[in-house]
Amino acid sequence: MPRPRKKRRRLEVNRIPRSMALLPEFDRAAVPKGMVTRRQLRDMNLSPGDNRGPDGARGPVAILRCKWCSYRPQWSCNHPTRAGLYRVDLAKPKRTPTLAQEWALDRAMAARQTCSGCGRRFFNCLSKKLGCCLECFDGTPVDPTTYIAPTALTSVRPAA
Numbered sequence: 663m664p665r666p667r668k669k670r671r672r673l674e675v676n677r678i679p680r681s682m683a684l685l686p687e688f689d690r691a692a693v694p695k696g697m698v699t700r701r702q703l704r705d706m707n708l709s710p711g712d713n714r715g716p717d718g719a720r721g722p723v724a725i726l727r728c729k730w731c732s733y734r735p736q737w738s739c740n741h742p743t744r745a746g747l748y749r750v751d752l753a754k755p756k757r758t759p760t761l762a763q764e765w766a767l768d769r770a771m772a773a774r775q776t777c778s779g780c781g782r783r784f785f786n787c788l789s790k791k792l793g794c795c796l797e798c799f800d801g802t803p804v805d806p807t808t809y810i811a812p813t814a815l816t817s818v819r820p821a822a
Contacts (some may be wrong), residue, residue, distance in 0.1 A: 683738040687725045688747065690732070697724060697747040704756075711754035722746025782809040 724747040731739035779798030
């Protein structure tokens with residue numbers, strides 16, 4: 663005989679009327695010109711800059727509602743899929759890393775890609791669990807096209 667199913671309790675949703683929301687909310691088709699999401703700013707090689715909301719706080723100036731909340735116009739969107747909207751005119755160009763920062767990143771990647779056993783540097787990062795390449799771990803032959811052959815003088819140079 664099958665076991666009776668337990669009734670699931672519905673999670674209580676804290677709904678806020680849209681009129682009491684802290685930031686203005688826009689549906690996807692109704693976003694005003696000059697406002698974009700962070701991902702769209704990144705595609706334009708910009709960062710949010712000094713965007714200030716209506717209350718003077720830094721951060722998004724409006725909310726892009728998720729597609730599910732477009733069916734509930736009276737409620738404010740509080741789903742994790744909503745996005746912040748930023749003003750394009752206040753955005754700044756992305757910062758470019760200095761040569762020292764690029765060098766430090768290249769050294770960190772070299773440490774993750776170099777086998778501790780044989781000293782070969784692979785194109786992909788090695789497993790932290792193994793700590794070395796498969797050939798050093800269990801003798802599985804490694805494809806020569808997946809690593810850079812070690813040289814006599816190993817010096818790390820920046821990628822850029």
